[in-house]
Amino acid sequence: MNEAEIQRQKEIKEAEELLFTGPQALGFAKGLFLGRFVSDWAMPYPRIPAAQQAELDQSLAEIRRFLDTELDSTAIDRNADIPRSVIDGLARHGVLGMTAPREFGGRGFSQRAYCKVLEEIGARCASTSVFTNAHHSIGIRALLLFGTREQKQRWLPPLVTGQQLAAFALTEEQAGSDAANVQTTATPSADGSHFILNGEKRYITNASIAHVLTVMARTPVPGSDKTAITAFLVTPDMPGFQMLEPRMEKLGIKGTATGRFAMCDMAVPKENILGPMGKGLKVALTVLDFGRTTFGACCTGAARTCLRLAVEHANKRRQFKKTLGEFDLVKKKIARMAADLYAMEAMTAVTASLIDRGLEDYMVETAMLKVFTTERLWEAVNDAFQIHGGSAYFTDLPLERMLRDARINQIGEGSNEVLTSFIALVGMRGPGMEFKEIYDTMFNPARGLGKAWTAGMNRLGAAVRVPNVPVKSEALRGQASQLGRLIWRFNLSVNRALIKYREPVMDMQLIQERIAGVAMEMFASACVLSRLDSDLKGISQNGASAPANRKAAQLFLRQSFHRIRRFLTELTENDDAELLATANSVLGKPERPVSNGS
Numbered sequence: 001m002n003e004a005e006i007q008r009q010k011e012i013k014e015a016e017e018l019l020f021t022g023p024q025a026l027g028f029a030k031g032l033f034l035g036r037f038v039s040d041w042a043m044p045y046p047r048i049p050a051a052q053q054a055e056l057d058q059s060l061a062e063i064r065r066f067l068d069t070e071l072d073s074t075a076i077d078r079n080a081d082i083p084r085s086v087i088d089g090l091a092r093h094g095v096l097g098m099t100a101p102r103e104f105g106g107r108g109f110s111q112r113a114y115c116k117v118l119e120e121i122g123a124r125c126a127s128t129s130v131f132t133n134a135h136h137s138i139g140i141r142a143l144l145l146f147g148t149r150e151q152k153q154r155w156l157p158p159l160v161t162g163q164q165l166a167a168f169a170l171t172e173e174q175a176g177s178d179a180a181n182v183q184t185t186a187t188p189s190a191d192g193s194h195f196i197l198n199g200e201k202r203y204i205t206n207a208s209i210a211h212v213l214t215v216m217a218r219t220p221v222p223g224s225d226k227t228a229i230t231a232f233l234v235t236p237d238m239p240g241f242q243m244l245e246p247r248m249e250k251l252g253i254k255g256t257a258t259g260r261f262a263m264c265d266m267a268v269p270k271e272n273i274l275g276p277m278g279k280g281l282k283v284a285l286t287v288l289d290f291g292r293t294t295f296g297a298c299c300t301g302a303a304r305t306c307l308r309l310a311v312e313h314a315n316k317r318r319q320f321k322k323t324l325g326e327f328d329l330v331k332k333k334i335a336r337m338a339a340d341l342y343a344m345e346a347m348t349a350v351t352a353s354l355i356d357r358g359l360e361d362y363m364v365e366t367a368m369l370k371v372f373t374t375e376r377l378w379e380a381v382n383d384a385f386q387i388h389g390g391s392a393y394f395t396d397l398p399l400e401r402m403l404r405d406a407r408i409n410q411i412g413e414g415s416n417e418v419l420t421s422f423i424a425l426v427g428m429r430g431p432g433m434e435f436k437e438i439y440d441t442m443f444n445p446a447r448g449l450g451k452a453w454t455a456g457m458n459r460l461g462a463a464v465r466v467p468n469v470p471v472k473s474e475a476l477r478g479q480a481s482q483l484g485r486l487i488w489r490f491n492l493s494v495n496r497a498l499i500k501y502r503e504p505v506m507d508m509q510l511i512q513e514r515i516a517g518v519a520m521e522m523f524a525s526a527c528v529l530s531r532l533d534s535d536l537k538g539i540s541q542n543g544a545s546a547p548a549n550r551k552a553a554q555l556f557l558r559q560s561f562h563r564i565r566r567f568l569t570e571l572t573e574n575d576d577a578e579l580l581a582t583a584n585s586v587l588g589k590p591e592r593p594v595s596n597g598s
């Protein structure tokens, strides 16, 4: 094995340990890759229990009133600051500790209910929704999930009531997308009572206004020369903490305080370690699962605003003696926005409910939600902007701000490219392991033919069976069976890709993009079918479903199925070889033989 191969095997082993240890109930997304429709996780459409719904409705009404009267998103953007009165108001309404247990002063809301609140904030002001996310979804999340009882008792009460604010600090110069490459060190003191932190973090939301920061740093692995990442609770009053840039100037979400800070020989008591020593990356990835879910909710809220603004303008503005809404090219944009919005709402609800219902592993679904909603919001902002023409360019309308604000979504909490690859690779691991078993057994008959036979039959079984997508409404049977057939086709395509490329598929991002694209569309379609089924059966919690909503849902399914078919076709008919050769040439890289997947 050469050095690159040794490094690669090491990375695979680390990823396996990180992502695939512990209980592994088959979730919805992983099921899709195996040709299964694990309906329990998506159907029936998740409902909030009546008692919780009443409390949520009341909270939502109060929060809406507060946001409508006291949140001035234009001023927040102009002044590049969220006023203390807004933070206090959010705290007063319980938003800053909404999902924290009541015993620590939180509201004990489910993720699903919290997402409803974040949709409202996201619909009005991205700075405020990102601030809230940084504090509650990721800032205090490691403490909520991994803190000991003593740690929670000590740290949580002021944080969940908003007296204190939190931040989550992972990113560094050398650790952006490559989150595992954290360079900040945490060296144990001689007596073991504390750790000395040295390093610098950048691009950290709330860093300069936070009282408590969850900081990722590298600790030695006892008995070896290796290091591993560990999560620490840090306070800015610790000697050695140095705020280098409290508010880095930036394009959008200007109200948030994005900071850069250093830690120079900063002593942190060992009691401040969050979660197991050396398991900080697992802590970080789990925290980000929550961040990505509420990210989805914030984008969904913002997309709702885009649609509202677009409809209002299209019905009002006249050109060529017609309203803009009478032109088909404007209608096309409005219909697509409505269709996507229906899907974003459904996907957010289903993903949040996976967490609430105790699915242990939802990392693929949360990644899908993040990529899907951030991409669709970007299109929605762009479409609403285009419908407004020149007027969108000026600061008296919110669209130029919304455009600037939306751009971070495709980059933050895992760039969409990294997550797309992640979705494909984690999803393909299931069928990949079954194939590996067949290969391994073939080359090592001593392990028994029985195993190979079972694995082979599982593969074949999945290949011949079209999964059932159990809708209740007669009117949806056609779409449900189309989705079932597409899942079956998807599984065949994944298997083919695995057989054809074997391990090198791990580097073939153009193939991965299509595989992840199909999986994302299928997850979105399943959520839409589930929601529409419940709407048609009159059991929706949003009141009777408006005809426009139903049409939007039906349109989404049609368009999503088209996209799935296109992705599947392009797995084998594509210009990948030419594309990669062109890119290599432009980048000045040596010519390399490339496989085009055909």
Ligand SMILES: Cc1cc2nc3c(=O)[nH]c(=O)nc-3n(C[C@H](O)[C@H](O)[C@H](O)COP(=O)(O)OP(=O)(O)OC[C@H]3O[C@@H](n4cnc5c(N)ncnc54)[C@H](O)[C@@H]3O)c2cc1C
Residues within 6 Å of the ligand: 134, 168, 169, 170, 171, 175, 176, 177, 178, 202, 203, 204, 205, 206, 250, 253, 258, 408, 411, 412, 413, 414, 415, 416, 417, 418, 421
């Ligand atoms: C406003 C703002 C707020 C933030 N808040 C926080 C916070 O609160 N806490 C925190 O820890 N971090 C925060 N971040 C950091 C954010 O998470 C990182 O910016 C993000 O993870 C990307 O890292 P990077 O900027 O170093 O980009 P890089 O890692 O340099 O990546 C640049 C681009 O390269 C491409 N790319 C990278 N890797 C791959 C790959 N494997 N395959 C294909 N393409 C790839 C992607 O297109 C990516 O966008 C924030 C960033 C911003 C801008």
